[in-house]
Amino acid sequence: MQIVFMNRLSKQSGDSAGEFAQLWIGEEEGNWRLGWREFGENQESADSLWYEGTSWNEMLGVYRHELAVKMGEGYRPLIDGVFHEEESLAGRNQEQLKLQYYSEQHANESVYEELCAWRRRKAASERKAPYLLASNRLLRLLGTFLPKTEEELLQIPGVGETKAAQYGLEILAITSAAERSHSFPLSWVSAEIDEESFTSWLYKQKEIKYKKQLERLRLRRVLLEGIADGCGMEELKERSASSRREILEAVEELEKDGYIVDSLIDRELASMSGAEQEAVWNAYQELGDTLLKPVLHKVYGEEITSAGSLDLYYERLRLIRLRFRRENEGTPGLAPHPQEQA
The missing domain is CATH 2.20.140 (q64v53_bacfr protein fold)
Incomplete structure (x- = not known):
């Protein structure tokens, strides 16, 4: 060797x-x-x-x-550069990372929980996913540094003018009510941090990041082997110990990277009539392929949303979308139009 x-x-x-x-x-x-x-x-x-x-x-x-x-x-x-082309730890976001590290070490749990409760209520009222309003990381930063004015709020990484205009008053009503012993701006944070502990924390963040990347790589390998063996979604689920949703997302990435996944698509759509596939294809032509919900309603009617689980419907829509996008991109080896398959 x-x-x-x-x-x-x-x-x-x-x-x-x-x-x-x-x-x-x-x-x-x-x-x-x-x-x-x-x-x-x-x-x-x-x-x-x-x-x-x-x-x-x-x-x-x-x-x-x-x-x-x-x-x-x-x-x-002893020789630097073990991460090769990876970003330097002394990059432009060093200050923001130190704020994040400090917030994890000095969290105000009661304020953090109050902010989480506010996010749940707000997300429900606006019918949005909670993470679209604010990430857990942002809520922890807010709960630690406790801004009292809009000017201070805008100094928190992750809060821009749009978010401050939309939710600033509600956030400040929570954070300004808590006592704090520090001041703004937050330039004092760096001096309060032990550099060695901070560096170890940075590598812990890398560990989490690389673990996710490695899991994706291994999932891709399992899926490619399974598709080559003629497996369907349920068999791939067993082989990979992943959910059908995770598998489908990985399959979409494989298709985007140029891998052929037609055998899986054929297998999963075998029980779907040609007329139904034709209706989905025409809906994509009319409405575009960015959003699935309008296509779902176009094909099955708006009353479908009260028919119970829609997972299988959305799964099929996404599989047909793979072929639709490939054909409209003019890629060699195009899948035939559903009507041609009938």
Whole structure:
């Protein structure tokens, strides 16, 4: 096996000289191996094989995720650049990240819960998803820094002029009622943060990010293998331990990336009449393919919304939309119009 990359990392351990580890990547006849070796005080080494396989992308995903875990535990590279093309930790959003970190360490839970309750009520009244009004991260920032004026509110990352105009008065009614011991602007936050703890937290955020990316990569691999084997949605669900919705979203990404998923579409639409598929296709031509609800109502009538679960209807609409978009983009190997299949 040829070693193509190696780096040495150290970890300070109290007053001791610290611990050391090696991170390595090897390749042999197209097979990739990724490993980690720790050296203890007695110089004995402990090896961990993180990945072995033929997928460079999956190996890279494992590399980033596992390395972020180790960096979060306190390991630091002797040679910088272990994340290669990833963004620098000293980027332009450093100040915002420190505000986020501080808000997680000094959360005012009672104000945060009050803001969450406000968001639920507001989302219900406006018939919107709660996250469209404000993310959990934003509510925690608001609950920690407690702005009392619109000027202070606009200093919170994630609050722009539009959001302040729409919800500012209601938010301030909650945050300004709580006592606070700090001031605005929030430039004092940086001096209150332990840099080493903050850096470990940053790598924890990377760990979460890379874990999600790795899960998507592995799901794609399982789906491609399953589709090649002639599996349907339910079989893919069992193989991947994912929901049908997650599988469908991944299938849409595969189609966008140029993979052929026609065998899955054929299998799932086999019980759907040609006339019904024709009606859906014509609705997309008339209404466009951005929103599914108008197409649903066009084909099945508005009374369909009171007919119970609509998951199967929406699933079929999305599968037909894959072919509709492909044909309208002029991609080679177009699926035939439903009428031509009848």
